[in-house]
Amino acid sequence: MTLAAAQAPDADTVLTRTPRQALRRRAGWISLVALVVLVAVTVVVLLNSSTVSKDPLDAGNPAPQGSRALVEVLKQHGVDVVTTGSLKQTRAALGDPADTTVMLYDPQSIMTAEQRDSLLSLGTEVVAVEPDLLALRDLAPGVGLVGEVSGSFRADCSVEAVRKAGTVTASGLGYRLTPDTGDPATACLSRDGASGLIRLDEGDRAITVLGVGTALQNGTITRDGDAALALNLLGSRHTLIWYISTIDDYAESSSASLADVTPAWVTPLLVLLALAGVAAIVWRGRRFGAIVVENLPVVVRASETMEGRARLYSRANARLHALDSLRVGTVDRLAVASGLPRSATVEEVIDAVAALTGRDRSAVAAVLLDEIPRGDADLVRLSDELLALEADTAAAVLR
Template identity: 40%
Template sequence: MSVVTPTLGARLRSARVWIALAAVALAGAIVVTLLGVGGGTGGRPLGPENAAPAGAKAVVEVLRDEGVGVTVTTSLGDTLSRSTDPTRTAIVVDDADGFVTDSQWARLAGTGASLVLLAPSQTALDSIAPGVTEAGPSDDDVVAPRCDVEILSRVDRVDAGGVAYAIDDSGSRDSDTAACLPTDAGLGLVELAGPDSTVTVVGATTALTNEEVGSDDNAAYALALLGGSPELVWYLPSATDLPEGEGTLATLTPSWVTPALVVLLLTGVAAMVWRGRRLGPLVVERLPVTVKAAETTEGRARLYERSGDRRHALDQLRIGTLGRLARVTGLAAGASVDEIVDRVAPLVSAPPAALRHVLLDADPADDRELLSLSDALLDLERAVRAAVAPS
């Protein structure tokens, strides 16, 4: 009989299903990666280089057309090095991932440049805008500024969607605070004009997106907020700003890793469901050889004979006898020897100790005693059957 070795083509054909699944998973991971790459600048919401509806590339291009030099940075050191002239520079900070620490916020404030914070967290507010608290999400309502901020004097209708803020009276009063874009949820913009610099907390960020910047007065609102200085540094903090030993796995991995892993996991689950073996109905298999029970019993008996293990051979006979006695006398299949002895003794008028000797304790010393005990088991079964048989 010859053995045919599968060729490479045959192996590929047999594995084509798994190759197709791997290709689909890889394509999905690549798509997710391309959608999420750019970490700091490309695919993130309000990214200055993101041309998607949620990005802010349109605002950046308009600012550059108006003569504002826009520089995108992803580290605190680079941001500070480009903000040496506070009279000509404004800094936009979009710390969506919460990388900036309290001491780093203090360094940003120490530059003296005007700061524009896009949807800052409460941690950032406590560090750089005391007295301002986060009130929650804000709906996409179109509202008027309703404040005395001069740069918004020509703006009448602004989309206030994003995050709402509130002013806490217990906060610092070292700055003049202006509350703008009031909605039912809170304020869409808060400006704190201090002696050294101005901090503008921008919650109404929907108006800055590519999708909405052309609606109402959103474009004028964006230019008023970001176009007041000749130079604009758009700072997108990254994991490189974290001090050594800080940060979690979620903050240190790129944003596309989790979606890619989810795609691969779902693909694997789908493959297991599709190709996994399902248990169908039981089928009767025709055996090539049928061995009679008597032959099996005789074969085991010969093994016991060769090994001289009379006690083991007798125990096998006892197990069968105990099971049959339990059934005949109405006991459970798992009844103990003592329970069977107590039930059988009155039926055959025999002392329990004698029955226990036959059913458990006796240890045959030779073949003659083994046969004698085997006969005793048979006699006991016959007697019990006769005792329980209806008269």
């Protein structure tokens, strides 16, 4: 037998693999791909079918930032908790206004002034959690926003919920009463001129501004008297409407859609511009220019940040907020110049500055704490007085 004959295949031997043989060789890879696809589909289905909210202070959120624990305990104590996401739903859920408390949380400032006025006209007790400047203007005139507060606060007022709490350990926004406050007001949980809770009594109802919002959250409600504060503040009446403003409020405030106010020629023009843009991309897309070398990091001047924040304050007419920001920096520098620690209170700084400069203490307190700007001229005048007070203190120290 020759070598060629030994190497020649038999007539019945088939060298080409059949489809079954090819599938058998690739069975491992096919199984792996199928498993990955199955896991991906399962995860997508579970995520889409999940009804658990992840929003802060949401009544159904079991995460540390949620408030599900508080809501469940309120229900166990006989409080009828109704969750709403718009003013329309809140009106529909309202039964007896005298026996209803509305907890309002609008972190995105979706509500309009008209909607906030409508909420107050319902005649219920309202607990506004961490309202911003615009919300304060409509819900609690005469209450100013100071900044952020944090720490342990002892009961320091006659409000029943605060008195029963004893000590509250929480954080959030701080507020202060101004001379414009018309209704009887009570400031609670106060420290260094900032209060974590302010209650305005308006006859048979009350508006409570709660700045320390973490007292309602699952992860912090067990600290000290936070639970007692939350339960007594929100569970004093038979019905609690848990109102967190959503995009539905924005839809209700819009009287016309974008299509209603858009002229008929706008849509064809946009289509034409889109086609022109695509044509320009195709035409110029492959023409790469020279590489541009940029020195990093880019230096941003501090004056640009200062001017930007000043424009924001000016646009919001937040004169008191802008002045408080200047006061905070001035108090810190005066404390250092007077030989006091940075942890010194405002009252201690006022006493030290008055003693160094020989000024009347009430005049120093007015500049650093009490006086409220009524207009832009007052704001400029008070800022100049802050500079003058700081200069006089520095001169007195050098003498």
